[in-house]
Amino acid sequence: MRAIMVDADIYYLLLAFILFNLSKIVGSIRLNRYFRAVGIELSELDALRLYYIGMFYNLFLPTGLGGDGYKIYALNRRYKTKISKLIPLFLLDRLSGLIPLILFGAVLLLFSRFNKDIYISYLAYGTILLSIPALYLLNLYLFRDYIKIFLATLSLGAVLQLLQLISALLIVYAISQQDNSIEFLTLFLISSIVAVLPISIGGVGVRELTFLYGLNYIGLDSDVGVVFSIIFFIITVTSSIVGGVLKSI
Structure with missing residues:
Protein backbone atom coordinates (compact mmCIF):
# COMPACT_ATOMS: atom_id res chain seq x y z
CA MET A 1 0.00 0.00 0.00
CA ARG A 2 2.86 2.37 0.77
CA ALA A 3 4.17 2.03 -2.79
CA ILE A 4 0.74 2.92 -4.20
CA MET A 5 0.60 6.03 -2.02
CA VAL A 6 4.11 7.12 -2.99
CA ASP A 7 3.47 6.59 -6.70
CA ALA A 8 0.15 8.47 -6.73
CA ASP A 9 0.07 11.34 -9.22
CA ILE A 10 0.25 14.56 -7.19
CA TYR A 11 -1.36 16.66 -9.93
CA TYR A 12 -4.48 14.51 -10.02
CA LEU A 13 -4.60 14.63 -6.23
CA LEU A 14 -4.34 18.42 -6.24
CA LEU A 15 -7.22 18.63 -8.71
CA ALA A 16 -9.20 16.20 -6.55
CA PHE A 17 -8.61 18.47 -3.56
CA ILE A 18 -9.83 21.52 -5.50
CA LEU A 19 -12.95 19.75 -6.77
CA PHE A 20 -13.74 18.47 -3.29
CA ASN A 21 -13.64 21.99 -1.90
CA LEU A 22 -15.70 23.32 -4.79
CA SER A 23 -18.33 20.77 -3.79
CA LYS A 24 -18.29 22.21 -0.28
CA ILE A 25 -18.84 25.71 -1.64
CA VAL A 26 -21.89 24.40 -3.50
CA GLY A 27 -23.03 22.72 -0.29
CA SER A 28 -22.75 26.03 1.52
CA ILE A 29 -24.85 27.78 -1.13
CA ARG A 30 -27.48 25.04 -0.84
CA LEU A 31 -27.60 25.31 2.95
CA ASN A 32 -27.94 29.07 2.70
CA ARG A 33 -31.06 28.60 0.57
CA TYR A 34 -32.58 26.75 3.51
CA PHE A 35 -31.45 29.49 5.90
CA ARG A 36 -33.18 32.16 3.83
CA ALA A 37 -36.35 30.06 3.68
CA VAL A 38 -36.70 30.48 7.46
CA GLY A 39 -35.68 34.13 7.52
CA ILE A 40 -31.99 33.77 8.38
CA GLU A 41 -30.10 36.26 6.24
CA LEU A 42 -26.46 35.23 5.90
CA SER A 43 -24.10 36.43 3.21
CA GLU A 44 -22.66 33.64 1.08
CA LEU A 45 -19.26 34.30 2.64
CA ASP A 46 -20.60 34.02 6.19
CA ALA A 47 -22.51 30.88 5.24
CA LEU A 48 -19.33 29.40 3.78
CA ARG A 49 -17.40 30.20 6.96
CA LEU A 50 -20.10 28.52 9.06
CA TYR A 51 -20.09 25.53 6.71
CA TYR A 52 -16.33 24.99 7.01
CA ILE A 53 -16.41 25.35 10.78
CA GLY A 54 -19.12 22.69 10.75
CA MET A 55 -16.84 20.46 8.67
CA PHE A 56 -14.18 20.84 11.34
CA TYR A 57 -16.58 19.69 14.06
CA ASN A 58 -17.63 16.78 11.84
CA LEU A 59 -14.19 15.29 12.47
CA PHE A 60 -15.11 14.56 16.07
CA LEU A 61 -18.63 13.10 15.95
CA PRO A 62 -20.27 10.53 13.63
CA THR A 63 -22.46 11.32 10.60
CA GLY A 64 -21.88 15.06 10.72
CA LEU A 65 -23.63 15.46 14.07
CA GLY A 66 -20.84 17.65 15.36
CA GLY A 67 -21.01 20.05 12.44
CA ASP A 68 -24.78 20.30 12.37
CA GLY A 69 -24.87 20.65 16.14
CA TYR A 70 -22.45 23.55 16.03
CA LYS A 71 -24.35 25.28 13.23
CA ILE A 72 -27.66 24.90 15.09
CA TYR A 73 -26.05 26.31 18.24
CA ALA A 74 -24.49 29.25 16.36
CA LEU A 75 -27.68 30.16 14.51
CA ASN A 76 -29.83 29.83 17.62
CA ARG A 77 -27.45 32.05 19.55
CA ARG A 78 -27.05 34.71 16.88
CA TYR A 79 -30.52 34.83 15.30
CA LYS A 80 -32.63 33.37 18.14
CA THR A 81 -34.11 30.93 15.65
CA LYS A 82 -35.86 28.11 17.48
CA ILE A 83 -34.01 24.80 17.52
CA ASP A 93 -30.20 19.67 3.77
CA ARG A 94 -28.87 16.17 4.41
CA LEU A 95 -31.61 14.53 2.37
CA SER A 96 -31.15 16.86 -0.60
CA GLY A 97 -27.57 15.63 -0.78
CA LEU A 98 -28.28 12.00 0.06
CA ILE A 99 -30.89 11.43 -2.66
CA PRO A 100 -28.58 12.43 -5.56
CA LEU A 101 -25.87 10.32 -3.92
CA ILE A 102 -28.16 7.29 -3.93
CA LEU A 103 -29.34 8.07 -7.45
CA PHE A 104 -25.82 8.31 -8.89
CA GLY A 105 -24.87 5.16 -7.01
CA ALA A 106 -27.78 3.24 -8.50
CA VAL A 107 -26.89 4.34 -12.04
CA LEU A 108 -23.25 3.34 -11.65
CA LEU A 109 -24.25 0.05 -10.05
CA LEU A 110 -26.10 -0.92 -13.22
CA PHE A 111 -22.95 -0.54 -15.33
CA SER A 112 -20.50 -2.02 -12.84
CA ARG A 113 -19.25 -5.55 -12.33
CA ILE A 128 -33.70 5.53 -9.83
CA LEU A 129 -37.46 5.72 -10.37
CA LEU A 130 -38.59 6.32 -6.79
CA SER A 131 -35.91 8.33 -4.97
CA ILE A 132 -36.77 11.83 -6.22
CA PRO A 133 -40.58 11.38 -6.02
CA ALA A 134 -40.16 10.04 -2.48
CA LEU A 135 -38.16 13.11 -1.46
CA TYR A 136 -40.71 15.41 -3.09
CA LEU A 137 -43.60 13.79 -1.23
CA LEU A 138 -41.65 14.03 2.01
CA ASN A 139 -41.17 17.75 1.38
CA LEU A 140 -44.80 18.21 0.38
CA TYR A 141 -46.35 16.56 3.42
CA ILE A 147 -41.37 23.11 -1.07
CA LYS A 148 -40.66 26.30 -3.06
CA ILE A 149 -36.92 25.63 -2.96
CA PHE A 150 -37.20 21.88 -3.55
CA LEU A 151 -35.90 21.93 -7.12
CA ALA A 152 -33.13 24.46 -6.40
CA THR A 153 -31.78 22.60 -3.37
CA LEU A 154 -32.05 19.21 -5.06
CA SER A 155 -30.16 20.56 -8.09
CA LEU A 156 -27.44 22.00 -5.88
CA GLY A 157 -27.24 18.67 -4.08
CA ALA A 158 -26.77 16.92 -7.42
CA VAL A 159 -24.01 19.35 -8.41
CA LEU A 160 -22.31 18.81 -5.05
CA GLN A 161 -22.31 15.04 -5.46
CA LEU A 162 -21.19 15.29 -9.07
CA LEU A 163 -18.20 17.41 -8.05
CA GLN A 164 -17.29 14.90 -5.36
CA LEU A 165 -17.68 12.09 -7.87
CA ILE A 166 -15.26 13.82 -10.24
CA SER A 167 -12.92 14.37 -7.29
CA ALA A 168 -13.08 10.64 -6.57
CA LEU A 169 -12.44 9.88 -10.25
CA LEU A 170 -9.30 12.01 -10.14
CA ILE A 171 -8.08 9.96 -7.17
CA VAL A 172 -8.77 6.82 -9.22
CA TYR A 173 -6.59 8.23 -12.00
CA ALA A 174 -3.94 9.26 -9.48
CA ILE A 175 -3.54 5.63 -8.36
CA SER A 176 -3.72 4.29 -11.95
CA GLN A 177 -7.04 2.46 -11.65
CA GLN A 178 -8.70 3.93 -14.75
CA ASP A 179 -9.75 0.49 -16.00
CA ASN A 180 -11.75 -0.05 -12.81
CA SER A 181 -13.12 3.47 -12.48
CA ILE A 182 -16.82 2.50 -12.53
CA GLU A 183 -16.30 -0.04 -9.76
CA PHE A 184 -14.28 2.40 -7.65
CA LEU A 185 -16.85 5.16 -8.07
CA THR A 186 -19.68 2.76 -7.26
CA LEU A 187 -17.96 1.73 -4.05
CA PHE A 188 -17.16 5.36 -3.27
CA LEU A 189 -20.85 6.25 -3.46
CA ILE A 190 -21.92 3.18 -1.49
CA SER A 191 -19.36 3.97 1.21
CA SER A 192 -20.59 7.57 1.32
CA ILE A 193 -24.13 6.34 1.89
CA VAL A 194 -23.02 3.91 4.61
CA ALA A 195 -20.96 6.68 6.23
CA VAL A 196 -24.22 8.53 6.94
CA LEU A 197 -25.01 5.87 9.56
CA PRO A 198 -23.85 6.73 13.11
CA ILE A 199 -21.24 3.98 13.23
CA SER A 200 -18.00 5.87 12.63
CA ILE A 201 -16.38 9.27 12.99
CA GLY A 202 -15.71 11.01 9.69
CA GLY A 203 -16.40 7.76 7.84
CA VAL A 204 -13.17 6.26 9.20
CA GLY A 205 -13.20 2.49 8.73
CA VAL A 206 -16.47 2.49 6.81
CA ARG A 207 -14.95 3.41 3.45
CA GLU A 208 -12.02 1.07 3.96
CA LEU A 209 -14.28 -1.88 4.78
CA THR A 210 -16.57 -1.09 1.86
CA PHE A 211 -13.65 -1.13 -0.56
CA LEU A 212 -12.08 -4.16 1.09
CA TYR A 213 -15.15 -6.36 0.72
CA GLY A 214 -16.37 -4.76 -2.50
CA LEU A 215 -13.14 -5.22 -4.44
CA ASN A 216 -12.64 -8.72 -3.06
CA TYR A 217 -16.15 -9.55 -4.29
CA ILE A 218 -15.18 -8.83 -7.90
CA GLY A 219 -11.63 -10.13 -7.63
CA LEU A 220 -9.69 -6.86 -7.55
CA ASP A 221 -6.82 -5.84 -5.28
CA SER A 222 -8.41 -4.51 -2.10
CA ASP A 223 -5.19 -2.76 -1.03
CA VAL A 224 -5.69 -0.21 -3.80
CA GLY A 225 -9.19 0.47 -2.53
CA VAL A 226 -7.93 1.06 0.99
CA VAL A 227 -5.36 3.52 -0.39
CA PHE A 228 -8.15 5.32 -2.25
CA SER A 229 -10.10 5.60 1.01
CA ILE A 230 -7.10 6.91 2.92
CA ILE A 231 -6.39 9.55 0.27
CA PHE A 232 -10.00 10.72 0.30
CA PHE A 233 -9.92 10.90 4.09
CA ILE A 234 -6.73 12.98 3.98
CA ILE A 235 -8.38 15.40 1.54
CA THR A 236 -11.43 15.62 3.82
CA VAL A 237 -9.38 16.25 6.97
CA THR A 238 -7.11 18.79 5.27
CA SER A 239 -10.11 20.71 3.99
CA SER A 240 -11.88 20.52 7.35
CA ILE A 241 -8.90 21.94 9.21
CA VAL A 242 -9.61 25.20 7.38
CA GLY A 243 -12.78 25.37 9.48
CA GLY A 244 -10.73 25.02 12.64
CA VAL A 245 -8.56 27.93 11.54
CA LEU A 246 -11.63 30.04 10.75
CA LYS A 247 -13.12 29.22 14.15
CA SER A 248 -10.01 30.48 15.91
CA ILE A 249 -9.96 33.80 14.06
Missing part, protein backbone atom coordinates in the same frame (compact mmCIF):
# COMPACT_ATOMS: atom_id res chain seq x y z
CA SER A 84 -37.26 23.06 16.60
CA LYS A 85 -37.22 25.08 13.38
CA LEU A 86 -33.55 24.48 12.63
CA ILE A 87 -33.52 20.69 13.02
CA PRO A 88 -35.89 20.04 10.05
CA LEU A 89 -33.81 22.46 7.99
CA PHE A 90 -30.63 20.48 8.53
CA LEU A 91 -32.45 17.20 8.02
CA LEU A 92 -33.65 18.38 4.62
CA PHE A 114 -21.26 -5.68 -9.13
CA ASN A 115 -24.42 -6.07 -11.20
CA LYS A 116 -24.28 -9.86 -11.26
CA ASP A 117 -27.85 -10.55 -10.27
CA ILE A 118 -31.22 -9.57 -11.73
CA TYR A 119 -32.35 -8.48 -8.26
CA ILE A 120 -29.53 -5.95 -8.10
CA SER A 121 -30.79 -4.50 -11.38
CA TYR A 122 -34.34 -4.35 -10.01
CA LEU A 123 -33.07 -2.59 -6.89
CA ALA A 124 -31.11 -0.07 -8.95
CA TYR A 125 -33.98 0.68 -11.33
CA GLY A 126 -36.42 1.00 -8.44
CA THR A 127 -34.11 3.43 -6.69
CA LEU A 142 -43.81 17.03 6.21
CA PHE A 143 -41.73 20.07 5.21
CA ARG A 144 -44.16 22.19 3.24
CA ASP A 145 -42.36 25.42 4.18
CA TYR A 146 -39.45 24.37 1.96
Whole structure:
Protein backbone atom coordinates (compact mmCIF):
# COMPACT_ATOMS: atom_id res chain seq x y z
CA MET A 1 0.00 0.00 0.00
CA ARG A 2 2.86 2.37 0.77
CA ALA A 3 4.17 2.03 -2.79
CA ILE A 4 0.74 2.92 -4.20
CA MET A 5 0.60 6.03 -2.02
CA VAL A 6 4.11 7.12 -2.99
CA ASP A 7 3.47 6.59 -6.70
CA ALA A 8 0.15 8.47 -6.73
CA ASP A 9 0.07 11.34 -9.22
CA ILE A 10 0.25 14.56 -7.19
CA TYR A 11 -1.36 16.66 -9.93
CA TYR A 12 -4.48 14.51 -10.02
CA LEU A 13 -4.60 14.63 -6.23
CA LEU A 14 -4.34 18.42 -6.24
CA LEU A 15 -7.22 18.63 -8.71
CA ALA A 16 -9.20 16.20 -6.55
CA PHE A 17 -8.61 18.47 -3.56
CA ILE A 18 -9.83 21.52 -5.50
CA LEU A 19 -12.95 19.75 -6.77
CA PHE A 20 -13.74 18.47 -3.29
CA ASN A 21 -13.64 21.99 -1.90
CA LEU A 22 -15.70 23.32 -4.79
CA SER A 23 -18.33 20.77 -3.79
CA LYS A 24 -18.29 22.21 -0.28
CA ILE A 25 -18.84 25.71 -1.64
CA VAL A 26 -21.89 24.40 -3.50
CA GLY A 27 -23.03 22.72 -0.29
CA SER A 28 -22.75 26.03 1.52
CA ILE A 29 -24.85 27.78 -1.13
CA ARG A 30 -27.48 25.04 -0.84
CA LEU A 31 -27.60 25.31 2.95
CA ASN A 32 -27.94 29.07 2.70
CA ARG A 33 -31.06 28.60 0.57
CA TYR A 34 -32.58 26.75 3.51
CA PHE A 35 -31.45 29.49 5.90
CA ARG A 36 -33.18 32.16 3.83
CA ALA A 37 -36.35 30.06 3.68
CA VAL A 38 -36.70 30.48 7.46
CA GLY A 39 -35.68 34.13 7.52
CA ILE A 40 -31.99 33.77 8.38
CA GLU A 41 -30.10 36.26 6.24
CA LEU A 42 -26.46 35.23 5.90
CA SER A 43 -24.10 36.43 3.21
CA GLU A 44 -22.66 33.64 1.08
CA LEU A 45 -19.26 34.30 2.64
CA ASP A 46 -20.60 34.02 6.19
CA ALA A 47 -22.51 30.88 5.24
CA LEU A 48 -19.33 29.40 3.78
CA ARG A 49 -17.40 30.20 6.96
CA LEU A 50 -20.10 28.52 9.06
CA TYR A 51 -20.09 25.53 6.71
CA TYR A 52 -16.33 24.99 7.01
CA ILE A 53 -16.41 25.35 10.78
CA GLY A 54 -19.12 22.69 10.75
CA MET A 55 -16.84 20.46 8.67
CA PHE A 56 -14.18 20.84 11.34
CA TYR A 57 -16.58 19.69 14.06
CA ASN A 58 -17.63 16.78 11.84
CA LEU A 59 -14.19 15.29 12.47
CA PHE A 60 -15.11 14.56 16.07
CA LEU A 61 -18.63 13.10 15.95
CA PRO A 62 -20.27 10.53 13.63
CA THR A 63 -22.46 11.32 10.60
CA GLY A 64 -21.88 15.06 10.72
CA LEU A 65 -23.63 15.46 14.07
CA GLY A 66 -20.84 17.65 15.36
CA GLY A 67 -21.01 20.05 12.44
CA ASP A 68 -24.78 20.30 12.37
CA GLY A 69 -24.87 20.65 16.14
CA TYR A 70 -22.45 23.55 16.03
CA LYS A 71 -24.35 25.28 13.23
CA ILE A 72 -27.66 24.90 15.09
CA TYR A 73 -26.05 26.31 18.24
CA ALA A 74 -24.49 29.25 16.36
CA LEU A 75 -27.68 30.16 14.51
CA ASN A 76 -29.83 29.83 17.62
CA ARG A 77 -27.45 32.05 19.55
CA ARG A 78 -27.05 34.71 16.88
CA TYR A 79 -30.52 34.83 15.30
CA LYS A 80 -32.63 33.37 18.14
CA THR A 81 -34.11 30.93 15.65
CA LYS A 82 -35.86 28.11 17.48
CA ILE A 83 -34.01 24.80 17.52
CA SER A 84 -37.26 23.06 16.60
CA LYS A 85 -37.22 25.08 13.38
CA LEU A 86 -33.55 24.48 12.63
CA ILE A 87 -33.52 20.69 13.02
CA PRO A 88 -35.89 20.04 10.05
CA LEU A 89 -33.81 22.46 7.99
CA PHE A 90 -30.63 20.48 8.53
CA LEU A 91 -32.45 17.20 8.02
CA LEU A 92 -33.65 18.38 4.62
CA ASP A 93 -30.20 19.67 3.77
CA ARG A 94 -28.87 16.17 4.41
CA LEU A 95 -31.61 14.53 2.37
CA SER A 96 -31.15 16.86 -0.60
CA GLY A 97 -27.57 15.63 -0.78
CA LEU A 98 -28.28 12.00 0.06
CA ILE A 99 -30.89 11.43 -2.66
CA PRO A 100 -28.58 12.43 -5.56
CA LEU A 101 -25.87 10.32 -3.92
CA ILE A 102 -28.16 7.29 -3.93
CA LEU A 103 -29.34 8.07 -7.45
CA PHE A 104 -25.82 8.31 -8.89
CA GLY A 105 -24.87 5.16 -7.01
CA ALA A 106 -27.78 3.24 -8.50
CA VAL A 107 -26.89 4.34 -12.04
CA LEU A 108 -23.25 3.34 -11.65
CA LEU A 109 -24.25 0.05 -10.05
CA LEU A 110 -26.10 -0.92 -13.22
CA PHE A 111 -22.95 -0.54 -15.33
CA SER A 112 -20.50 -2.02 -12.84
CA ARG A 113 -19.25 -5.55 -12.33
CA PHE A 114 -21.26 -5.68 -9.13
CA ASN A 115 -24.42 -6.07 -11.20
CA LYS A 116 -24.28 -9.86 -11.26
CA ASP A 117 -27.85 -10.55 -10.27
CA ILE A 118 -31.22 -9.57 -11.73
CA TYR A 119 -32.35 -8.48 -8.26
CA ILE A 120 -29.53 -5.95 -8.10
CA SER A 121 -30.79 -4.50 -11.38
CA TYR A 122 -34.34 -4.35 -10.01
CA LEU A 123 -33.07 -2.59 -6.89
CA ALA A 124 -31.11 -0.07 -8.95
CA TYR A 125 -33.98 0.68 -11.33
CA GLY A 126 -36.42 1.00 -8.44
CA THR A 127 -34.11 3.43 -6.69
CA ILE A 128 -33.70 5.53 -9.83
CA LEU A 129 -37.46 5.72 -10.37
CA LEU A 130 -38.59 6.32 -6.79
CA SER A 131 -35.91 8.33 -4.97
CA ILE A 132 -36.77 11.83 -6.22
CA PRO A 133 -40.58 11.38 -6.02
CA ALA A 134 -40.16 10.04 -2.48
CA LEU A 135 -38.16 13.11 -1.46
CA TYR A 136 -40.71 15.41 -3.09
CA LEU A 137 -43.60 13.79 -1.23
CA LEU A 138 -41.65 14.03 2.01
CA ASN A 139 -41.17 17.75 1.38
CA LEU A 140 -44.80 18.21 0.38
CA TYR A 141 -46.35 16.56 3.42
CA LEU A 142 -43.81 17.03 6.21
CA PHE A 143 -41.73 20.07 5.21
CA ARG A 144 -44.16 22.19 3.24
CA ASP A 145 -42.36 25.42 4.18
CA TYR A 146 -39.45 24.37 1.96
CA ILE A 147 -41.37 23.11 -1.07
CA LYS A 148 -40.66 26.30 -3.06
CA ILE A 149 -36.92 25.63 -2.96
CA PHE A 150 -37.20 21.88 -3.55
CA LEU A 151 -35.90 21.93 -7.12
CA ALA A 152 -33.13 24.46 -6.40
CA THR A 153 -31.78 22.60 -3.37
CA LEU A 154 -32.05 19.21 -5.06
CA SER A 155 -30.16 20.56 -8.09
CA LEU A 156 -27.44 22.00 -5.88
CA GLY A 157 -27.24 18.67 -4.08
CA ALA A 158 -26.77 16.92 -7.42
CA VAL A 159 -24.01 19.35 -8.41
CA LEU A 160 -22.31 18.81 -5.05
CA GLN A 161 -22.31 15.04 -5.46
CA LEU A 162 -21.19 15.29 -9.07
CA LEU A 163 -18.20 17.41 -8.05
CA GLN A 164 -17.29 14.90 -5.36
CA LEU A 165 -17.68 12.09 -7.87
CA ILE A 166 -15.26 13.82 -10.24
CA SER A 167 -12.92 14.37 -7.29
CA ALA A 168 -13.08 10.64 -6.57
CA LEU A 169 -12.44 9.88 -10.25
CA LEU A 170 -9.30 12.01 -10.14
CA ILE A 171 -8.08 9.96 -7.17
CA VAL A 172 -8.77 6.82 -9.22
CA TYR A 173 -6.59 8.23 -12.00
CA ALA A 174 -3.94 9.26 -9.48
CA ILE A 175 -3.54 5.63 -8.36
CA SER A 176 -3.72 4.29 -11.95
CA GLN A 177 -7.04 2.46 -11.65
CA GLN A 178 -8.70 3.93 -14.75
CA ASP A 179 -9.75 0.49 -16.00
CA ASN A 180 -11.75 -0.05 -12.81
CA SER A 181 -13.12 3.47 -12.48
CA ILE A 182 -16.82 2.50 -12.53
CA GLU A 183 -16.30 -0.04 -9.76
CA PHE A 184 -14.28 2.40 -7.65
CA LEU A 185 -16.85 5.16 -8.07
CA THR A 186 -19.68 2.76 -7.26
CA LEU A 187 -17.96 1.73 -4.05
CA PHE A 188 -17.16 5.36 -3.27
CA LEU A 189 -20.85 6.25 -3.46
CA ILE A 190 -21.92 3.18 -1.49
CA SER A 191 -19.36 3.97 1.21
CA SER A 192 -20.59 7.57 1.32
CA ILE A 193 -24.13 6.34 1.89
CA VAL A 194 -23.02 3.91 4.61
CA ALA A 195 -20.96 6.68 6.23
CA VAL A 196 -24.22 8.53 6.94
CA LEU A 197 -25.01 5.87 9.56
CA PRO A 198 -23.85 6.73 13.11
CA ILE A 199 -21.24 3.98 13.23
CA SER A 200 -18.00 5.87 12.63
CA ILE A 201 -16.38 9.27 12.99
CA GLY A 202 -15.71 11.01 9.69
CA GLY A 203 -16.40 7.76 7.84
CA VAL A 204 -13.17 6.26 9.20
CA GLY A 205 -13.20 2.49 8.73
CA VAL A 206 -16.47 2.49 6.81
CA ARG A 207 -14.95 3.41 3.45
CA GLU A 208 -12.02 1.07 3.96
CA LEU A 209 -14.28 -1.88 4.78
CA THR A 210 -16.57 -1.09 1.86
CA PHE A 211 -13.65 -1.13 -0.56
CA LEU A 212 -12.08 -4.16 1.09
CA TYR A 213 -15.15 -6.36 0.72
CA GLY A 214 -16.37 -4.76 -2.50
CA LEU A 215 -13.14 -5.22 -4.44
CA ASN A 216 -12.64 -8.72 -3.06
CA TYR A 217 -16.15 -9.55 -4.29
CA ILE A 218 -15.18 -8.83 -7.90
CA GLY A 219 -11.63 -10.13 -7.63
CA LEU A 220 -9.69 -6.86 -7.55
CA ASP A 221 -6.82 -5.84 -5.28
CA SER A 222 -8.41 -4.51 -2.10
CA ASP A 223 -5.19 -2.76 -1.03
CA VAL A 224 -5.69 -0.21 -3.80
CA GLY A 225 -9.19 0.47 -2.53
CA VAL A 226 -7.93 1.06 0.99
CA VAL A 227 -5.36 3.52 -0.39
CA PHE A 228 -8.15 5.32 -2.25
CA SER A 229 -10.10 5.60 1.01
CA ILE A 230 -7.10 6.91 2.92
CA ILE A 231 -6.39 9.55 0.27
CA PHE A 232 -10.00 10.72 0.30
CA PHE A 233 -9.92 10.90 4.09
CA ILE A 234 -6.73 12.98 3.98
CA ILE A 235 -8.38 15.40 1.54
CA THR A 236 -11.43 15.62 3.82
CA VAL A 237 -9.38 16.25 6.97
CA THR A 238 -7.11 18.79 5.27
CA SER A 239 -10.11 20.71 3.99
CA SER A 240 -11.88 20.52 7.35
CA ILE A 241 -8.90 21.94 9.21
CA VAL A 242 -9.61 25.20 7.38
CA GLY A 243 -12.78 25.37 9.48
CA GLY A 244 -10.73 25.02 12.64
CA VAL A 245 -8.56 27.93 11.54
CA LEU A 246 -11.63 30.04 10.75
CA LYS A 247 -13.12 29.22 14.15
CA SER A 248 -10.01 30.48 15.91
CA ILE A 249 -9.96 33.80 14.06
